[in-house]
Amino acid sequence: MPQTHPLIRIRGLKKSFGDHAVLQGVDLDIEAGQSVVIIGQSGGGKSVLLKTILGLIEPDAGSIEIEGQDIEKMSQAQLANIRDHIGMLFQGGALFDSLPVWRNITFAITQGHLRDTAKMQKLASEYLARVGLDDRILNLRSGELSGGMQKRVAIARAIAAKPEILLFDEPTAGLDPIRSDVIDDLTLSLVRDNGMTAITITHDMASVCKIADKIAFLHQGQIIWIGNTHDLRTTDNPYVRQFFDRKAEGPLH
Amino acid sequence: MLFPIRCLAAIGRFFIALLASIGRITRFGAMILYRGALPPYYPGRFFHEVFEIGWNSLPVVALTAVFTGSALAQQVYSAASRFSAQSTVPAAVVIGMVRELGPVLVGLMVVGRVTSAIAAELGAMRVTEQIDAMETLHTDPYRYLLAPRLYAATIALPVLVMLANVIGIFGGYLLSISKLGFNPENYLKVTREFLRAEDVHMALVKAAVFGFLMALLGCYNGFFASGGAAGVGRSTTRAVVSAFIMILFSNLMITMFFFG
Numbered sequence: 436m437p438q439t440h441p442l443i444r445i446r447g448l449k450k451s452f453g454d455h456a457v458l459q460g461v462d463l464d465i466e467a468g469q470s471v472v473i474i475g476q477s478g479g480g481k482s483v484l485l486k487t488i489l490g491l492i493e494p495d496a497g498s499i500e501i502e503g504q505d506i507e508k509m510s511q512a513q514l515a516n517i518r519d520h521i522g523m524l525f526q527g528g529a530l531f532d533s534l535p536v537w538r539n540i541t542f543a544i545t546q547g548h549l550r551d552t553a554k555m556q557k558l559a560s561e562y563l564a565r566v567g568l569d570d571r572i573l574n575l576r577s578g579e580l581s582g583g584m585q586k587r588v589a590i591a592r593a594i595a596a597k598p599e600i601l602l603f604d605e606p607t608a609g610l611d612p613i614r615s616d617v618i619d620d621l622t623l624s625l626v627r628d629n630g631m632t633a634i635t636i637t638h639d640m641a642s643v644c645k646i647a648d649k650i651a652f653l654h655q656g657q658i659i660w661i662g663n664t665h666d667l668r669t670t671d672n673p674y675v676r677q678f679f680d681r682k683a684e685g686p687l688h
Numbered sequence: 689m690l691f692p693i694r695c696l697a698a699i700g701r702f703f704i705a706l707l708a709s710i711g712r713i714t715r716f717g718a719m720i721l722y723r724g725a726l727p728p729y730y731p732g733r734f735f736h737e738v739f740e741i742g743w744n745s746l747p748v749v750a751l752t753a754v755f756t757g758s759a760l761a762q763q764v765y766s767a768a769s770r771f772s773a774q775s776t777v778p779a780a781v782v783i784g785m786v787r788e789l790g791p792v793l794v795g796l797m798v799v800g801r802v803t804s805a806i807a808a809e810l811g812a813m814r815v816t817e818q819i820d821a822m823e824t825l826h827t828d829p830y831r832y833l834l835a836p837r838l839y840a841a842t843i844a845l846p847v848l849v850m851l852a853n854v855i856g857i858f859g860g861y862l863l864s865i866s867k868l869g870f871n872p873e874n875y876l877k878v879t880r881e882f883l884r885a886e887d888v889h890m891a892l893v894k895a896a897v898f899g900f901l902m903a904l905l906g907c908y909n910g911f912f913a914s915g916g917a918a919g920v921g922r923s924t925t926r927a928v929v930s931a932f933i934m935i936l937f938s939n940l941m942i943t944m945f946f947f948g
């Protein structure tokens with residue numbers, strides 16, 4: 436059998452801020468076409484992990500390989516090339532607040548240029564529809580949107596770049612259950628129908644159960660548990676159990 | 689350790705840190721120029737910044753120049769009348785304005801507008817992760833955010849300074865003929881005689897250097913800001929103070945170079 440490489444291969448990843456060790460040896464494989472969900476406590480380093488995958492945070496030790504290439508050894512140009520295949524949703528949305536919604540969404544396509552206005556606005560409204568927003572907000576700025584709307588515009592912006600890998604940092608946080616389901620459906624369809632690979636961070640267990648092919652539990656800077664949704668429901672790992680059951684009592688606090 | 693040695697060590701550490709940050713800023717500036725020289729270009733962003741930095745600074749610059757030019761005329765007049773040399777007023781105004789006061793005062797005023805705005809805007813974008821987001825959206829922040837500002841300021845400042853010089857000389861002229869009893873034709877004739885090409889060249893060089901420095905320090909402090917709103921505030925302060933000092937210091941260097 437030919438040896439198949441995982442799309443993303445993370446080994447021994449470490450990152451500290453000052454003397455606060457956030458990542459303490461993360462190992463994780465992400466296969467192409469999979470939907471992987473990372474769960475774990477607040478402040479556990481999930482967002483830091485996503486940003487190291489993008490090369491936005493430099494790890495202290497360990498390696499990240501994307502398609503067999505170590506991102507640490509890449510030149511700026513190669514890294515930019517890899518990033519072209521990645522769509523990132525930042526936890527805070529990170530919308531460009533000086534640009535209207537439609538220019539945010541089409542930013543990657545036009546590389547920030549102002550051109551083909553009519554065509555780009557049409558494209559933007561198609562992406563808005565995919566995240567369950569209507570095109571009345573096309574010309575608003577992020578300050579004029581609700582938190583949940585900002586999040587969904589940011590999702591639209593991330594997928595409009597037509598990435599192969601999606602990194603979603605809490606896509607459904609701040610959304611009502613129905614809007615959350617729309618986003619879950621979107622993630623699933625991007626993975627199942629468009630062959631994308633998704634890494635989602637979420638605290639929303641309903642969402643985990645719906646979209647995850649593989650779940651990774653990040654605890655004290657390491658992935659201490661990996662399984663699928665069935666494993667998640669039936670595990671006897673006390674940490675995962677407590678987390679999934681939403682209990683204040685238990686080994687986690 | 690002995691007290692004097694501790695003092696020396698502190699001074700040494702200060703200068704090492706200073707040299708290190710000069711090195712970092714120089715590398716950063718070179719990187720902006722280099723990446724900004726390669727496509728994709730953002731002419732729209734560049735003209736927007738020219739408008740922001742140049743056009744929108746006109747009122748501030750014009751007011752600064754007219755007040756300074758007339759005050760200069762009055763000062764020279766009252767000082768020169770002690771030894772009956774009132775006729776030096778037009779010459780003193782044109783030389784003082786073009787060589788020193790025009791570039792330096794315009795530089796400092798525009799720092800207040802431009803460096804602070806650049807640092808605050810980029811700093812806010814940094815701490816809300818908009819700059820990180822841009823890198824994931826096929827767009828280089830060096831080309832999109834930094835290069836247009838740096839190039840626009842370097843080009844806009846010489847134009848602003850030239851305008852300020854004209855307005856300042858005109859301010860001195862108005863005060864001299866209306867209040868100090870100068871003959872208009874004679875005043876303008878002396879002004880033209882004393883206006884030398886070298887002085888104008890020096891003013892242009894100073895202005896371009898000041899424009900470059902004020903944008904670079906705004907970009908540097910904003911681009912690497914951290915620590916939320918308070919951090920952005922600190923970066924903005926640091927940008928403005930360092931730009932003030934660098935403008936005054938480079939003014940001295942350029943002046944010494946031209947006369948040295």
Ligand SMILES: Nc1ncnc2c1ncn2[C@@H]1O[C@H](COP(=O)(O)OP(=O)(O)OP(=O)(O)O)[C@@H](O)[C@H]1O
Nearest residue numbers: 452455457475476477478479480481482483484526
């Ligand atoms: N730039 C930074 N400088 C210093 N510390 C940081 C930085 N970024 C993150 N941290 C620290 O790293 C830890 C992990 O942060 P991270 O944002 O990854 O948590 P998280 O798992 O995403 O939490 P949440 O679920 O609340 O989003 C936190 O303790 C945070 O204080």
Ligand SMILES: [Mg+2]
Nearest residue numbers: 481482526604
């Ligand atoms: Mg997070």
